[in-house]
Amino acid sequence: xxxxxxxxxxxxxxxxxxxxxxxxxxxxxxxxxxxxxxxxxxxxxxxxxxxxxxxxxxxxxxxxxxxxxxxxxxxxxxxxxxxxxxxxxxxxxxxxxxxxxxxxxxxxxxxxxxxxxxxxxxxxxxx
Amino acid sequence: xxxxxxxxxxxxxxxxxxxxxxxxxxxxxxxxxxxxxxxxxxxxxxxxxxxxxxxxxxxxxxxxxxxxxxxxxxxxxxxxxxxxxxxxxxxxxxxxxxxxxxxxxxxxx
Numbered sequence: 001x002x003x004x005x006x007x008x009x010x011x012x013x014x015x016x017x018x019x020x021x022x023x024x025x026x027x028x029x030x031x032x033x034x035x036x037x038x039x040x041x042x043x044x045x046x047x048x049x050x051x052x053x054x055x056x057x058x059x060x061x062x063x064x065x066x067x068x069x070x071x072x073x074x075x076x077x078x079x080x081x082x083x084x085x086x087x088x089x090x091x092x093x094x095x096x097x098x099x100x101x102x103x104x105x106x107x108x109x110x111x112x113x114x115x116x117x118x119x120x121x122x123x124x125x126x127x
Numbered sequence: 128x129x130x131x132x133x134x135x136x137x138x139x140x141x142x143x144x145x146x147x148x149x150x151x152x153x154x155x156x157x158x159x160x161x162x163x164x165x166x167x168x169x170x171x172x173x174x175x176x177x178x179x180x181x182x183x184x185x186x187x188x189x190x191x192x193x194x195x196x197x198x199x200x201x202x203x204x205x206x207x208x209x210x211x212x213x214x215x216x217x218x219x220x221x222x223x224x225x226x227x228x229x230x231x232x233x234x235x236x
Contacts, residue, residue: 039227046165047172047215047227060223063128096171100219111219113162115183117171 002026004036004097004118009125018084018123022097029055029075033102033109036080038071040093041120048093052100052108053080088126094120130154131216131228139236146203148231150194150216158195160220166213166230175214176201203233211235 008020022036037052051071052060070083076100078098082110098114130153137219139144158179162170164172178191179199189204203210213232219225 045139046229047217049217049224049226051223052223062224084207098171110222111160111225113174113177113217113219114164114172115177117173120171 001100002116004099004116006095006097006118008095008121008123010047010122011126012087013089013127014125016087017092018082018083018091020084020095020097020123021090021122022080022082022118024080024097024099024118027099027101028035029053029073029078031055031102033104033112035100035112036073037098037100038080038082039096039098039114039116041096042090042093045093050095051082054100055102088125089125092123092125094122096120128224129156129218129220129226131218131226133214133216133228133231135231136226136229137234139234139235140206142208143205144208144236146201146233148201148214148233150199150201150228152197152199152218155196156218156220158199160190160218161194161199162217162219163192163201163214164215164217165210166215172215192210206233208235 004024035054038050053071098117100112103110103112132151134149163176166172180192192205213230216228
């Protein structure tokens with residue numbers, strides 16, 4: 001059974017750095033082609049793709065937020081960490097992590113959907 | 128950056144009716160890399176359709192996806208009460224960012 005769960009502060013002040021941890025089970029980030037992504041959703045608004053880290057430590061970021069985001073993995077602990085610097089009230093949102101399953105042929109691996117999601121964690125930015 | 132535009136913003140239907148939701152891309156994408164998700168209030172999104180037309184695990188066959196190029200459709204053949212939710216499309220073609228559409232809300236008429 002695959003599960004993911006986000007953890008971190010529920011309230012941060014403007015200009016602070018947010019650190020969120022995604023703890024997962026039922027799969028390994030050392031498996032070829034697997035990725036873990038971060039997506040957020042401001043209240044009542046659309047999903048926003050933030051970042052994705054793959055099994056081989058390949059990392060991708062939303063261009064508009066690249067300067068604020070860092071994603072890292074700890075394969076042995078089955079965790080992925082997202083840091084968001086210089087938090088602003090517009091960063092108030094529910095933050096989700098999700099698994100991107102492997103999609104590999106004999107040679108290359110290809111992008112994939114998010115097939116399993118965490119429950120999400122609501123983060124409010126306010127002084 | 129590729130933009131996905133979903134329409135309508137809100138769709139009001141009665142149970143038993145047919146639902147047709149649209150997702151239009153700002154540039155042509157490989158249909159192998161278009162997904163649909165369902166999101167109910169207070170819950171995380173759930174993968175419904177991947178590769179534009181393949182149902183994910185345990186998704187009822189009243190849900191179907193179609194389309195190619197820039198125009199994609201999610202169809203619910205007969206809407207059940209549990210289907211009232213927000214539906215999101217997402218592309219995952221080429222390198223990230225793999226953007227989402229703004230969502231279509233399916234509400235009870």
